Amino acid sequence: MKIAVIGAGIMGASTAYACAQRGHAVTIFDQYPPGHINGSSHGNSRIVRKAYPDPFYTEIMQEGYPLWQELQTQTNEQILFETGLVYFGKRKSQELQQVTESLRANGVTQSVFNWPDSPDISIQEDEIGYVTKEAGWVYASRAVQTLLSLSNATHIQEHIPTPEQLTSTFDRVIVCAGGWAKSLFNLPVTVTRQTFAYVRTAEPMEGMVWIDDTHPMLYGFPSEPERSAIKIGVHNLGDATDPNEPGSPNPEHLEMIRSCARTRFGIQNPILESPTTCVYTRTADEDFLWGESAPNVFWASPCSGHGFKFGPWIGERLADFAEGKMHPRDIPRFNLS
Numbered sequence: 636m637k638i639a640v641i642g643a644g645i646m647g648a649s650t651a652y653a654c655a656q657r658g659h660a661v662t663i664f665d666q667y668p669p670g671h672i673n674g675s676s677h678g679n680s681r682i683v684r685k686a687y688p689d690p691f692y693t694e695i696m697q698e699g700y701p702l703w704q705e706l707q708t709q710t711n712e713q714i715l716f717e718t719g720l721v722y723f724g725k726r727k728s729q730e731l732q733q734v735t736e737s738l739r740a741n742g743v744t745q746s747v748f749n750w751p752d753s754p755d756i757s758i759q760e761d762e763i764g765y766v767t768k769e770a771g772w773v774y775a776s777r778a779v780q781t782l783l784s785l786s787n788a789t790h791i792q793e794h795i796p797t798p799e800q801l802t803s804t805f806d807r808v809i810v811c812a813g814g815w816a817k818s819l820f821n822l823p824v825t826v827t828r829q830t831f832a833y834v835r836t837a838e839p840m841e842g843m844v845w846i847d848d849t850h851p852m853l854y855g856f857p858s859e860p861e862r863s864a865i866k867i868g869v870h871n872l873g874d875a876t877d878p879n880e881p882g883s884p885n886p887e888h889l890e891m892i893r894s895c896a897r898t899r900f901g902i903q904n905p906i907l908e909s910p911t912t913c914v915y916t917r918t919a920d921e922d923f924l925w926g927e928s929a930p931n932v933f934w935a936s937p938c939s940g941h942g943f944k945f946g947p948w949i950g951e952r953l954a955d956f957a958e959g960k961m962h963p964r965d966i967p968r969f970n971l972s
């Protein structure tokens with residue numbers, strides 16, 4: 636089949652790859668050139684994990700995580716860094732209870748992380764963490780680039796066809812437009828501006844990726860190879876924005892990052908590098924959305940700030956929709972056809 640994919644972020648790139656693997660001819664359209672830094676998929680790192688408070692997502696990642704390992708075997712560049720994850724917070728946190736139960740229900744090996752287990756991350760006596768080994772981070776921009784080049788898709792930026800031209804030229808059209816999907820499909824989502832930054836360290840800092848469940852929720856990464864800095868982000872506090880002009884990093888959120896560097900990592904005078912914004916396309920319950928908007932035209936909006944890790948799995952499902960092996964309504968929780 637001739638398949639058009641609109642959007643070359645992680646979802647479009649994964650879809651192009653899955654469709655090409657199945658023998659389809661893929662053309663990918665994006666309003667920006669490959670490697671651009673707009674939308675949601677740019678930058679160096681995204682957490683991949685099976686640890687979720689909702690067993691539904693842990694179950695999906697039981698299928699999705701091996702797809703990253705498989706992709707890693709397709710390239711000499713390192714994409715997947717399996718550092719493990721620690722998900723920590725107050726002992727009485729309901730969300731943490733749900734995380735450990737979700738892991739148990741899905742048979743994912745976990746261990747308990749207690750004060751003062753870690754030499755790097757400082758957690759308090761009234762806090763607890765859960766560690767999973769099947770976790771880490773993916774090099775986001777490399778992953779997108781690798782998927783695009785393995786898909787051999789023709790990439791077109793100029794003269795993006797109209798919907799009528801697309802449906803008359805291609806057998807299937809799949810739209811993965813990130814924050815722009817809101818206006819294309821009138822979706823019940825909010826596009827928000829999120830802030831992250833690197834904090835300089837004396838030397839590269841090894842360790843696990845982490846999620847701090849206490850409010851405000853923060854997350855972070857060990858140092859990237861040969862970089863003396865750790866990346867810390869603020870989850871979900873961003874205000875509504877326009878994906879075309881997301882705005883600059885929120886100063887209050889940068890202060891939260893500094894405060895986290897002090898309390899969790901003992902960095903007394905944190906120096907921030909590369910403060911950056913990126914957009915979340917959020918639903919109220921943080922579930923993903925997808926649907927069929929016209930015959931043979933499918934779209935997906937898997938974000939809410941946690942979609943990247945699902946990219947290869949979403950790509951496979953969108954390829955299933957294109958081939959008629961599955962329909963968006965087969966996973967009703969996401970379906971908005």
Ligand SMILES: Cc1cc2nc3c(=O)[nH]c(=O)nc-3n(C[C@H](O)[C@H](O)[C@H](O)COP(=O)(O)OP(=O)(O)OC[C@H]3O[C@@H](n4cnc5c(N)ncnc54)[C@H](O)[C@@H]3O)c2cc1C
Binds near residue numbers: 644675812941
């Ligand atoms: C700061 C931050 C941290 C995150 N951390 C994590 C994490 O640790 N783990 C995790 O799993 N997820 C994480 N996420 C979420 C994840 O990055 C997103 O879910 C994912 O990148 C969404 O990808 P996408 O392909 O849907 O959107 P995008 O990457 O935005 O791609 C959409 C593409 O569509 C193109 N496009 C839009 N409209 C048109 C049009 N009309 N014509 C042509 N092209 C069009 C755009 O130019 C863009 O290239 C994070 C997100 C942010 C912002």
